Amino acid sequence: MTSLTAPRRTAAADTGSARTGRRPLSRKHREWIAAALFLAPDCIGLLIFVGIPMVLSIVLGFFQVSGFGSYTWIGLGNYRRMFSDPLFWSSLRITGIYVVVLVPLLFVISLGLGLLIKQKLPGIGVYRTALFMPYVISLVVVGLLGKFLLDDQVGAVNRAMEAVGLSGRSWLGDPSLALVSLIAVTTWVMMGYYMIIFLAGLQEIPQEYYEAAKLDGAGPWTTFRNVTWPLLRPTSFFVLLMSTVAAITGGLDLVYVLTQGGPANSTSLAIFYIYQQAFVFGEYGYAAAMGSFLVLIMVVLSAVIFALTRGGRFDDGE
């Protein structure tokens, strides 16, 4: 059947091209066009919703914007203001602590959970679902839950502490604890997502390697160090990069609901401060300048992560 239809199609194509005087597209060109068509919606979407706003935001950083349609060119004025704004530097410092604590914590907990739920245990699906569940809950709801759990007087956390003879703390009202509480709630929300990514990575590792390691007499730690860890490199890179980006640019919802940046600016992450300048104070130009600077920091940090992990590739001779 194939031998009958194929020449017929070619003949039709030949007739067509003879009629139009054009050569038929090669397979490579046809594939290229198909790929372009499939990619086009994504590219157009990215251009419209990410590319153009990003360029506009960078441009906006050179203007003083009233928030009511008035734009005044001030060159580097917003950037000069940014460099002399102690609250911006304070927010960057808080973001730095947040990233440095949250990213490794998320990494370790998610990997540990990934290893645990990879085990073939009865009812493992229930555990996987339970651990992933916080990720699908609205962050506003999570924030409110956190507020009730961490309440000074009647919160479950303080109640539990008092039950074991410890005195309760003001988790969200004490500047020395509020950021810790924010990190804890964020970890609880995000760990399920990265756990699933680690689980996917772990399931990609061929079982034969584990069997070979077992035959060689390797214990759990040696197996993890010599088999799991190196073969998880692409997944680890992905988790590291994504959680770092999420930590720098995310957190706004939870800060907004849990602390409003307080107490005494102790949870005012850079992203919250930028939000506040733009949408509470109407300083859109200044916020755009700070946003551009934050993107620059993120690009540099991503490049460092790429360089240190070689992009999660295996092609390094190992």
Add this chain to the structure above:
Amino acid sequence: MLQHGNDAEPPRPPRRRSVLAAAAGAATALAAPALLTGCGAAGSGGGTLKFWNFYGPEHGPDPAVNRQSDWFTGIVAKWNATHRAKIELVYTPPQIYQNGSKLPTAFAAGEGPDIFLLSPGDFLRYYNGGVLADLTPHMDKAVIADYGTSLASRTVDGKVYALPMEVEPLAMFYDVGAWEKAGLSEGDIPTTWDEMLDRGDKLRSNTRAGLIFETGPGYYQNFTWYPWMWQGGGDVLDKQGDVSFDSKATRQALQLWSDAVRHGIAPRTLPAAGDVIGAFQGGNVGMWQQGIWNVASFKAAAPNFRYGVFKLPVPPGGRYVTSLGGWSFCANAKGRNPEAAAEFCGWALGTMEDDCIDRMVDWCIGAKSDIAPRTSALERGAAKGGYDSAVMKTFKDDIFPGGRPEPRYPPVVYKAISDAIQGTMLGGDGVAGAASRAAQSMAAYTKSYKGASLV
């Protein structure tokens, strides 16, 4: 049929390229109107004016919310029945309207609503942005006198740019049951700061905060803190608009809140996530500095709960003052039809017609529990029995008369004050340093400030 079929060209299956082309064409045809509609919406908008608010139309289990929504839908329906320019209410939940980005984003995009509600804290930003229409031509002259000082923070160069629909004084609410349980009587109602801290200390327990001041940073916290500073004779700016924040009165007000927290009398966070009625009912509150609007909330959600109110206590040698909040109607000077929008504001709240005065009375004693900002409406509301209950009588006769309208400071000034309050109350900063830093920050800003008078 067979013959016919033989004559006709056999149908050809659609080719992949034509399918793709057709799909692309269809997608373009579907997307184009949507995109063009989106682009064309700016400024075109049709003839109906949009009135953004956080009351209605909205219906739920809370009867107070429903009454407030009915008031809004009622006045818009009445306007629409008698005027050519039609108005449509657009509801936004209070949390999003008051603290969110919806309203500022809409104005930044040139899509601000034609009519909207505005608080004094936001007045200058919107006025300086040129989006507030002058409402004076649409008001009866006598109304300006009828409003009295309620218009001060909404007026620039003698022109009125926002019409208040309510006045909301702050007072101290207390749990009568907890009060009695602590061995306190009505005679123990505090009149000085020291007495207030002492009562708070007596009322507190493991699960009950003795005395609550607002803890979250924001315009509202500043609004609740101002009276403590004013009572000592202090102010943020003097009458000339120069910074006067770094004063003894400021430092003692900052110290009061700091001491209350440091001694464990006031909590660092609000109980019940800030749900006032829930916290009182749950027995988690002794005293709480709150506004008159909670009277309606108690009536709706906890009618049998025993609570009382009293005037904010004063420092030694001080004079009683409280903050007067409240929202107002504004018209967008850059909207679809600023003239009609301004006319609506004037018609709704700014004439001496009986209907207009009754409208304000209905809002302040029917839909809500507020002080009417106009003398005529306050008197009529009192005559109708709106202030006969013990709590409302206290608000009208004792608490409101010493009130001062919420100031209209711009964001930089607000933020400097907020940082001083937060730093001293919760961050352990010294009051002298905090007051001085805030004053310097404000001074640097006011030197280059251009816009309507800050005071």
